[in-house]
Amino acid sequence: MLTDVLWVTPLIALCAALAVSYTQPTVRPPIDLVGYLVLTATLVVPLFWRNSHPRTVFALVSLISFAQWLTEVPAFPANSAVLVAMYAMASHCTFKWALAAGLVSELGIFLALSQWDTVSLGMFLSCSFFVVMIWLTGIYANTRRRYLEGLEERAERAERERDQQARMAAAAERARIARELHDVVAHNVSVIIVQADGASYAIDTDPELARQAVHAISKTGREALAEMRRLVGVLRENAADPAGEAADYTPQPGLAQLEELVRGSSLPVDLRVSGTPQDLPEGEQLAIYRLVQEALTNTLKHGGPGARATVEMEYGRGELVVRITDNGRGAAAPRGVGGHGLLGMRERVSMYGGAVQAAPRPGGGFEVLARLPVAA
Numbered sequence: 001m002l003t004d005v006l007w008v009t010p011l012i013a014l015c016a017a018l019a020v021s022y023t024q025p026t027v028r029p030p031i032d033l034v035g036y037l038v039l040t041a042t043l044v045v046p047l048f049w050r051n052s053h054p055r056t057v058f059a060l061v062s063l064i065s066f067a068q069w070l071t072e073v074p075a076f077p078a079n080s081a082v083l084v085a086m087y088a089m090a091s092h093c094t095f096k097w098a099l100a101a102g103l104v105s106e107l108g109i110f111l112a113l114s115q116w117d118t119v120s121l122g123m124f125l126s127c128s129f130f131v132v133m134i135w136l137t138g139i140y141a142n143t144r145r146r147y148l149e150g151l152e153e154r155a156e157r158a159e160r161e162r163d164q165q166a167r168m169a170a171a172a173e174r175a176r177i178a179r180e181l182h183d184v185v186a187h188n189v190s191v192i193i194v195q196a197d198g199a200s201y202a203i204d205t206d207p208e209l210a211r212q213a214v215h216a217i218s219k220t221g222r223e224a225l226a227e228m229r230r231l232v233g234v235l236r237e238n239a240a241d242p243a244g245e246a247a248d249y250t251p252q253p254g255l256a257q258l259e260e261l262v263r264g265s266s267l268p269v270d271l272r273v274s275g276t277p278q279d280l281p282e283g284e285q286l287a288i289y290r291l292v293q294e295a296l297t298n299t300l301k302h303g304g305p306g307a308r309a310t311v312e313m314e315y316g317r318g319e320l321v322v323r324i325t326d327n328g329r330g331a332a333a334p335r336g337v338g339g340h341g342l343l344g345m346r347e348r349v350s351m352y353g354g355a356v357q358a359a360p361r362p363g364g365g366f367e368v369l370a371r372l373p374v375a376a
Contacts, residue, residue, distance in 0.1 A: 036076075039064075039068065039073070039078065040076075040078040042064050043061055043064055043065070043078040043079065043081040043082075044078055044081055046060050046061055046081075046085075047061075047081055047084055047085065047088075050084065050085055050088035051088060051092060054085070054088040054089045054091075054092045054093055055089065055093060055097060057085050057088065058082075058085035058086060058088065058089050058101055058104075061081045061082050061085045062082055062085070062104055062108065065079055065082055065108055066108075066111075069111050069112070074112075075112040079108075079112065082105055082108055083105060083131065083134050085101070086101045086102060086104075086105045086131070086134065086135060086138070087134050087135070087137065087138040088138070089101035089138070090102070090134075090135050090136075090137075090138025090139050090141075090142060091137075091138040091139075091141040091142045091145070092142065093142075095139075098135070098138065098139060098142070101135075102131070102132070102135040105131050105135070106128060106131055109124070109127045109128060109131055110124070113127065179290075179344040179347070179348070185224060185228070187293050187294070187296070187297040188220050188221070188223055188224035189224065190266075190297050190300050190301055191216070191220045191264075191265070191266045191300070192217050192220050192221060192224075194266045194300060195213040195214075195216045195217045195220070195266060196213070196217060198210075198213045199213035199214055199217070216264075216266070219264070220264070223264075252282060252285075252286045253285075253286065253289045254280075254282060254285030254286060254288075254289060255277075255280065255285045255288060255289065257289060258271065258288075258289060258292060258311070258313075259271060261289070261292065261293060261296070262296075262311060265296050265300070265309075266300060267296070267299060267300055267303070267307055267308065267309060268308045268309070269296065269308070269309045269310070269311060270308075270309075270310045270311070271311045271313075272310065272311070272312045272313070273312075273313045273315075274312070274313070274314045274315070275314050275315030275316060276315055277315055278315060278320075278374055280320075280374065281352075283351075283352070284352045284372065286348075287348040287349055287351065287352060287372075288313075288320075288322055288370075288372070290344070290345075290348055291322060291324075291345050291348065291349065291356070291368070291370055292311055292322070292324060294342075294344065294345055295309075295311075295324035295345075295368040296309055296311075296324065298366070298368075299324075299326040299328055299366065302328060302329065302366075303326050303327075303328025303329060303365075303366070304328050304329045307326050307327060307328035307329075308326060308327050309324060309325065309326040310323075310324070310325050310326070311323075311324050312324075312325075315374070318373060318374055319371055319372070319373060319374055320371070320372045320373075320374045321369070321370070321371055322369070322370040322371075322372070323367065323368070323369050323370075324367070324368040325361065325365060325366070325367045325368075326365045326366050327364060327365040328365055328366060329364075329365075342356075342358050345358070345368070345370070349370050349372060352372055352373070353372070353373045354370055354371055354372035354373065355370070355371055356368065356369070356370045357369045357370075
């Protein structure tokens with residue numbers, strides 16, 4: 001690491017200078033040049049692995065220095081390798097290992113000075129201060145490296161979370177558009193199919209009825225086309241498509257359009273509203289509208305010939321109850337199986353804290369019951 005190069009190189013030079021200046025014993029045991037060079041090599045060479053194996057290098061250098069003291073060989077510049085190894089321990093190991101290295105180094109200073117004939121307290125304190133400064137420098141380098149690693153890890157985690165949020169948002173948007181396509185297109189296409197079948201049967205016997213059916217097909221087709229344009233506009237906006245400037249900004253349907261939905265249905269429907277109507281958020285109104293639309297579409301597809309439906313809305317205290325019932329075949333035709341209809345109902349209503357129940361009626365027919373909380 002660049003930090004190690006910037007700090008360790010001056011430290012080695014300073015340690016050597018101090019060792020040369022302070023290591024002046026009056027009695028030096030005999031040691032030849034070869035022994036001096038070998039001892040120097042055994043102390044310096046392990047330092048090349050101080051960053052990858054700091055504990056092993058420190059232990060080896062300390063043991064060699066201790067053996068040197070036992071044989072009464074005085075300290076010399078190469079013994080500063082102990083301080084370099086201590087710095088590596090402090091900058092790469094945990095605090096308990098760094099503290100152990102600092103204490104061992106202090107002990108080494110004491111043993112080295114004990115070989116001198118005259119040692120003052122000031123000399124011992126100055127050497128100890130020098131060791132402590134090297135130790136603190138290593139602790140600082142360790143703390144800074146861990147801090148930078150933590151920043152990198154947090155940045156990577158934030159990037160992963162951002163990508164995950166983007167994928168979740170894209171999946172949610174696809175699911176929402178799928179529900180919109182099913183709710184709108186499936187309803188309109190079902191109406192077109194029923195009207196087309198009716199027109200084909202009545203074209204010879206009752207031309208006027210067939211003409212009305214064709215007009216209904218035309219009207220429903222235009223509505224489906226408008227809804228499709230709106231959805232395509234939403235897709236273009238989300239994709240930042242320049243062509244999205246021509247998107248359709250028609251407001252979403254709400255409770256005010258329920259009566260129009262009932263009138264435009266291809267089966268007899270009664271709409272009943274009881275209680276005191278309250279202003280609801282546009283999103284909640286859209287959820288109720290789609291709920292009724294999906295229920296009527298299911299009645300149209302599965303109720304059989306002669307089916308009738310009733311849409312009841314009851315405003316109560318803190319609750320809106322929406323009930324859609326019909327007198328169709330009920331349990332004879334499983335509704336929503338393999339599709340998104342009932343699932344879309346539950347998802348939409350649950351977004352506003354409500355619940356949906358859909359089941360055949362005991363006396364025949366089918367019932368969809370939704371309860372949504374209404375703020376006071």
